[in-house]
Amino acid sequence: MAQRHAAIAGIGATEFSKESGRSELQLAAECALAACQDAGVSPHDIDGMITFTIDNSDEINLARSLGVKDLAYSGRIPGGGAAAAATLYHAMSLIDAGVCENVLIWRAMNERSQYRFGQNQQQQVQAGNSTGSLMWCVPFGAMTPGSWAALAARPYMEAYGLTNADFGHLSVQQRAYAATNPNAWFYERPITHEEHQQSRWIVEPVLRLLDCCQESDGGVAILVTSLERARDLRQPPVRILGATQSIPYNVEVISNYYHDDLTVMPEAEGTARRLWKQTGLQPSDMQAAMIYDAFTPQVYMQLEAFGFCGRGDAAAFVKDGQTGPQGRLPVNTHGGLLGEAYIHGMNSMAEGVRQIRGSAVNQIDGAENVLVTSGMAGAVLGKA
Secondary structure, X not given: OOXXXXXXXXXXXXXXXXXXXXXXXXXHHHHHHHHHHHHOOOHHHOOEEEEEOOOOOOHHXXXXXXXXXXXXXXXXXXXXXXXXXXXXXXXXXXXXXXXXXXXXXXXXXXXXXXXXXXXXXXXXXXXXXXXXXXXXXHHHOOOOHHHHHHHHHHHHHHHHOOOHHHHHHHXXXXXXXXXXXXXXXOOOOOOXXXXXXXXXXXXXXXXXXXXXXXXXXXXXXXXXXXXXXXXXXXXXXXXXXXXEEOOOOOOOOOOOOOOOOOOOOHHHHHHHHHHHHXXXXXXXXXXXXXXXXXXXXXXXXXXXXXOOOOOOXXXXXXXXXXXXXXOOOOEOOOOHHHHOOOOOOHHXXXXXXXXXXXXXXXXXXXXXXEEEEOOOEEEEEEEO
């Protein structure tokens, strides 16, 4: 079989809201259909489906809703948003191997109206019946993603003399991007650094409210096919130049307190090493980056892990405007998970596609290579 290359042919999304008023299965079907229509592919021709282990929509029900005729593969990735880009990695592998022709990736959730990620879910941990890492957190009062992320970020802050004010610069930049994005929840609502510093503490002294991603209702889907096929479809193909994943020893998904040096993200460093080797590219070859921003400190540590700046230098890099529109590496040009919506990083990958297509609201001139990273996984998207 001749070597194949994977490309993104379609992206689709619902509106992003705080109350969708419909089921998560319907949200999944809506964004999936939109991705197919964007590509000009019949949903009947989908033969691969990938989502997250924590997505509530059943593959068979979604396939039935879309009219999928013959599903050759379905799979789910663990790790939630920390591994969002792993869906691209898996889809790329399926296409390159000739297992599937049209792979649908989706994530849909009523995170705000149906359940709250920012509040403790009592069913998460049943005392005495779980051996997961959260058994070392929840019984001691660390009950939410914000508390876990703050614990992980505190050693980084102390090592480099940072305060929460340093994180505010990123939040201001991303809200500025969101303010010009009509699809963003915070459209036309930028913030100042002073407003960031006046927002209430979530976990003092690490995270304020404006350091935290949103809780959103909505869905996003991506359709991956072969580059050869994508060239005959409706949109300019966006090639997946490379995609990788890394889960090093003693790294947890979010309660990440067990590896040797808590001032770094070894999973992001491992992903970066593999990705740069696989693609033959380097940080200076990227014109933009969509970096998983569930909480602001995670962006700073990933900037360092992927080699855009040295260890401990991310705060100065951001404050200097290097992640802004005129900077060396515009980051999360749609507003990110802080400013647009929190769909577990899927909307950030869709923004990477728009940047390569040249159709982003905050379009970066000459965007030919865009990094998409979610910590435990990453991909480089590029022109065909």
